[in-house]
Amino acid sequence: MTTKTKKGRIVIDSKLCKGCYFCMSVCPNELIVISTESNEKGYYPARFTETKDEKDRKCTGCAMCAVICPDIAIEVYRG
Amino acid sequence: MEKVVFKRPKYMKKAPFHYCPGCGHSIIHRLMAEVIEELGIGEKTIGVPPAGCAVLAYDYFDIDMGEAPHGRGAALATGVKRILPDRIVFSYQGDGDIAAIGTAETIHAANRGENITVIFVNNSCYGMTGGQMAPTTLLGQNSTTTPGGRDKDRDGAPIDLSEMLAITRGAVYIERTAVNSIKNIRKTKKAITKAFKVQMAGLGFSLIEILSPCPTNWKMSPVDACKWIDEDVMQTFPLKVIKDETG
Numbered sequence A: 001m002t003t004k005t006k007k008g009r010i011v012i013d014s015k016l017c018k019g020c021y022f023c024m025s026v027c028p029n030e031l032i033v034i035s036t037e038s039n040e041k042g043y044y045p046a047r048f049t050e051t052k053d054e055k056d057r058k059c060t061g062c063a064m065c066a067v068i069c070p071d072i073a074i075e076v077y078r079g
Numbered sequence B: 001m002e003k004v005v006f007k008r009p010k011y012m013k014k015a016p017f018h019y020c021p022g023c024g025h026s027i028i029h030r031l032m033a034e035v036i037e038e039l040g041i042g043e044k045t046i047g048v049p050p051a052g053c054a055v056l057a058y059d060y061f062d063i064d065m066g067e068a069p070h071g072r073g074a075a076l077a078t079g080v081k082r083i084l085p086d087r088i089v090f091s092y093q094g095d096g097d098i099a100a101i102g103t104a105e106t107i108h109a110a111n112r113g114e115n116i117t118v119i120f121v122n123n124s125c126y127g128m129t130g131g132q133m134a135p136t137t138l139l140g141q142n143s144t145t146t147p148g149g150r151d152k153d154r155d156g157a158p159i160d161l162s163e164m165l166a167i168t169r170g171a172v173y174i175e176r177t178a179v180n181s182i183k184n185i186r187k188t189k190k191a192i193t194k195a196f197k198v199q200m201a202g203l204g205f206s207l208i209e210i211l212s213p214c215p216t217n218w219k220m221s222p223v224d225a226c227k228w229i230d231e232d233v234m235q236t237f238p239l240k241v242i243k244d245e246t247g
Helices: A020-028 A065-070 B024-041 B051-057 B074-082 B095-101 B103-113 B163-164 B182-200 B222-236
Strands: A009-013 A032-034 A046-048 A072-078 B003-006 B045-047 B087-096 B117-122 B171-178 B207-210 B238-246
Touching: A009 A046, A020 A065, A020 B117, A020 B222, A032 B024, A065 A072, A065 B238, A072 B222, B003 B074, B024 B051, B024 B117, B024 B171, B024 B207, B045 B074, B051 B087, B074 B087, B074 B095, B074 B103, B074 B117, B087 B095, B087 B182, B095 B117, B095 B163, B103 B207, B117 B182, B163 B171, B163 B207, B163 B238, B171 B182, B182 B207, B207 B222
Parallel strands: B045 B087, B087 B117, B117 B207, B171 B207
Antiparallel strands: A009 A072, A032 A046, A072 B003, B171 B238
């Protein structure tokens, strides 16, 4: 059975992310957190908490995180 | 079927930005690349990066670019546009570049009505050199050369360059926007689109002033820097269409 509401998904490139917290501050469902491990530049990158197979996914693919991301580190998928 | 709703624009190279975390420059770069892609002018756009933090913009844009000496963006863009009038030419400048070192070139390019677009990124300090006072530094704002805050009697008041340029006869479209929130980022994209359309229609000089966060030199977290733009910077530099003679 397919659900009627479309679900979204984001992919954060942890190599590009500089941990500015902008995406976390705009996500309406608070689905983004900061990693506990640093990337190769020494920044603690943002991490998306939902996995693709999870039930009741909350991400709608509104793309606000990607619009405000200064490092084009986020790609957004919907459908 | 899943579809991509947001990805890196075509004219933005897959290169990591050298900007500090939370810098507005890279947001503006991306918006410009999106606009260039949407207008279908990537193959005939020539950009002029400044001296300042955005000096390496040519490493990020996948379009033709020519570096200008400090402050001379409008002069170089004028030359490029006059030799190649069918190209879309923009100059990308910071506040130290356009409002201090390059004031003369900018005012005369606007007054002559050169058919170019200028993107003026205002972060109210000299970013690259370490946060010294710029002409656009707010009254009371701390900088490395105004510890304790900018004082009007000692340091002068901030310059309203966009308002000054609006009274020149050649300027057609001047707007001030910001990139500190989703709403303002969307408005900025619209403004850049309109500025490029003004140039494509051959109407004359267009300039978009963009208030941009500089968390490193403001000594704030990136999120606080965006709030500070809302609360303080916009009191001195209100967001508005300053001049619109596009008819």
